[in-house]
Amino acid sequence: MKCPFCDCPETKVIDSRESDDLDSVRRRRECENTNCAKRFTTYEHFELSINIIKKDGSSEPFDREKILKGVRMSCHKLPVSLESLNELVNDIERELLDEGLTEVPTSKIGDMIMKRLKALNKVAFIRFASVYQEFESVDEFKNEILKLETRKKKVG
Ligand SMILES: [Zn+2]
Structure with a gap:
């Protein structure tokens, strides 16, 4: 998952939970680029490409x-x-x-x-x-x- 702020391809998941509708997962991610290190939330659906x-x-x-x-x-x-x-x-x-x-x-x-x-x-x-x-x-x-x-x- 790319960082939306700096496009760094390395981000790590810091928290993960199923959303209420159970067909997506809400994730808190943190950019691993130390110059950026921004946190963001993604809603990832179980539809794998x-x-x-x-x-x-x-x-x-x-x-x-x-x-x-x-x-x-x-x-x-x-x-x-x-x-x-x-x-x-x-x-x-x-x-x-x-x-x-x-x-x-x-x-x-x-x-x-x-x-x-x-x-x-x-x-x-x-x-x-x-x-x-x-x-x-x-x-x-x-x-x-x-x-x-x-x-x-x-x-x-
Ligand atoms: Zn970043």
Whole structure:
């Protein structure tokens, strides 16, 4: 986030809270340029303009629904509420916002998901990790889980 006073690209968050309508975050920031050091408030919406860079070099816009679907797959039939999964994705969005990046490799998103799933549900984490690590995108992961589910149904 650029400083609006001096255009310095380095600013730090000194306070962060969700606004009353819950779809934006109010942040107090301080410019890290010592000659400026001005403070300002931003209202940041959870709409990330971040590109996800795939292993083959192609990119696609960050899509929270896609991530949520992948995570939901790994929690299939586990006692994990949709609310906590939404919160997990919110948390990832917040972290990405805080880092102020415009491009993120899929592997980083995968790591961020795994870190949080591990804390949420161990089985979901193992499912996600064992499948995801073989694939380069949440999409591929999703397809593979679907295949597994179909296979199981056929056997049973
Ligand atoms: Zn400044």
